[in-house]
Amino acid sequence: MDYNFKEIEAYWQKEWEDKKVFRATQNDKCEKFYCLEMLPYPSGVLHMGHVRNYSLGDVLTRYYIMKGRNVLHPMGWDSFGMPAENAAIKNKIHPAKWTKQNIAQMRAQLKSLGFAYDWEREIATSDPHYYKWNQWFFIKMWEQGLVFRKKANVNWCPTCQTVLANEQVSEGVCWRCKNPTQHKELEQWFIKITDYSDKLLDGLKELEGKWPPQVISMQKNWIGKSVGAEVDFEVVAGGGKKDALKIFTTRPDTLFGVTFMVVAPEHPIIKKFKNEIKNFDELEKYIKKAASKTNIERSQAKEKTGVKIEGLSAINPANSKEIPIFAADYVLTDYGTGAIMAVPGHDQRDWDFAKAFNAPIIEVIKGENSSVAEAAFEGDGKLVNSNQFNGLATDEGIKEVIRWIEKEGFGKRTINYKFRDWLISRQRYWGTPIPMVHCKKCGTLPVNLEDLPIVLPEDVEFTGEGESPLKKNSAFVNTKCPKCGAPAKRETDTMDTFVDSSWYFLRYTDAHNDKEPFKKSAANFWMSVDQYIGGIEHACMHLIYSRFWYKFLHDLKLVKNDEPFINLLTQGMVTLGGVAMSKSRGNIVSPDEIISKYGADTARLFILFAAPPQKQLEWSADGVEGSWRFLNRVWRLVEVIDTLSDVKADQKEVDFQKENLLRLMHKTIKKVSADIETKLQFNTAISSIMELVNALYSYKFHVRDGGVSKEVYKNVLLLMAPFSPHLCEQVWKNLGYEGFISKGAWPEFDEKMIKDKIVEIPVQINAKVRGKILIPQGAGHEEVKKLALENERIQSYIEGKEIIKFIYIENKIVTLVIR
């Protein structure tokens, strides 16, 4: 009979909750462990990606509890954001109500999976008790000069009627609604995250080896620090009018190879010299065309386009040569200075442009067999055609040229970043109100800290048209200036939801504090997060914002450390038919369906077993069935270990088999512990438990071995408890063991028990396995050689041949090289 998972799972979930088994308390009796999974957006339904994410975290949580650590494992809701507002527009339901319902539903789903959360620390970011502190931090940042407003050409989603961060637009479409975006100029709120560029970059060194290397390198590329030089090129126009064109280059060593300049079509120099430029009309047409193109169109164009600016030219300060200036859209206005020095010999884009516009190509770097005839040479080499710098290697050349231009006064060494400031305002209702007031007399200033939180008004209308509903709520908008008391207007923009998730992990340490965002002592007790788990898609956004926020709090002396997440695990997607599960593809497998058919333990076991955590996981109905069968096999072991199956065997045989079984048990404990703790490879941990269970099935002396078999079964349960906790609790109880297995002691292994007395190793002859020999544990070189050469099979191969070499790798392999 299959085990009754419905009854068992409901029973233990209630027991854990009633007895408060997973409540975390601040105590120094044992070492703390903070295990955290990225908090979910309460969309209303749990999907398999969630199940995977939280199952991974739950294994670690339960493992460390059993190891005697003091584990904090909280859960909450990233509950501000667009879908709630969209639902309000579509279904005439208030975002607050919609969100609340969704949370209730998803909380129930999470509970049905038996995750070991401390539910007393649950938070929701849309709760005023939470977002009050977003406002508080915002004002702190404003006081530190980290918040500013500026008019910016921002990404505008006409569908959502909101501004999106650069990071939220991919391939020209809105990251959530997938509709194309446009550009629009608006007065926006920014956080000066770029002040932390170097700190964020330096911090990555600390994370080396603890974070996936891809994430570290993605963040490095995201910040995009490059050292180079700023060089001023003199611009001359008709009528003797002059100006300077500033460019940034990472290759100042190629300065003598500059044969023309290129500016972005938006570059101010064009308007400035409107009267001197002879082909201004043609240019204007090109500028218009470029502006209508999205960045993607601009970047995917195979042919380089551009227009020569007639009437303007530049002087290369290195050799005083006069060179033409072009406007072309392959130069971006918001990177560097919006203008480049073109070195067609050593930059492929410039080379392409030079070919298309018949500009000369000069070779100034000579590599081994390099040539600039067919393509640009972008590698390192020796400087040529560069006057006093000829013969220098690339890296020396860079240094020397910078020194020279600094001395001559037409440029300097600079550092450039790709990283931009964080645009946080949203013209939206369902978010944290930005706690600022616009006063005609006093300007824009923050509300008084005592007046926080600035609560979102509930009585608003959702039409889905025009600007934010907050703007239309006069009771909210009209206020008094916090400084002079005169009538003033409240800011109606709300914050990007990435603000909410930038510090939530700190709130869990002191979730109900109404006087401060968190007690310093609580944060310092639990932080940093020992293991953070979530999707790779957050590699650059959430994980950079959080690191920035934490470093800011560190500078405010609110937290001791300056990196929030020590270890990071990025899990792969759950797919069906090779593609991610999604509503639009209609390939969703609902967790509820699996839970009601097989139970939570099976769902968890399968999702942990089917693939290593970092890799994509292909859902397989048959695989789920297999996990279900395995759990039943474990359940039925109760009967097996009471069965007398081989009465004929003598005591010697019993002792021998008993020892083998015990050895396998110790080996398994060692492997499972290492797989969970250091490798985070749960799939192999489970497969080795399966092997131990298989061994128990083929073992025949359950009633004659003095309780060894029962001992092994007990350890199987302990090893499986982090993966399939309900079943293990029940069998634990059925077998008469005391207390919760979830709080039980993780088994220890005995290294002495693991070593076999006799080891079987292969013997290779000329790299082919030709036989196997048994050697005593720790046998010496000579002894092994003797055993190998005595072997009949081996002898048949070496007869009449000369042994040139004998190699023995301890307890692994013997190799003979013969001729």
Add this chain to the structure above:
RNA sequence: GGGCGGAUGGCGGAACUGGCAGACGCACAGGACUUAAAAUCCUGAGGUUCGCAAGAACCGUGAGGGUUCGAUUCCCUCUCCGCCCACCA
């Protein structure tokens, strides 16, 4: 275009630091139990060739080359796939 990964049976995947490739699971085949089926338990299996059989030989981790007694693992060249960024000067 740049960065970072990856490629192992019919499938998901395993293999410590260069040491018996294919653990474990799925699917499959055979057997036991059963009136029968399901479930369960047991057994088998990378490919090719030879052999009645026990077994044997050769090939085999995307392709080609290299280092080594020995390479899925290290090095070089190439192909394909995925993810992220993208004309980043």
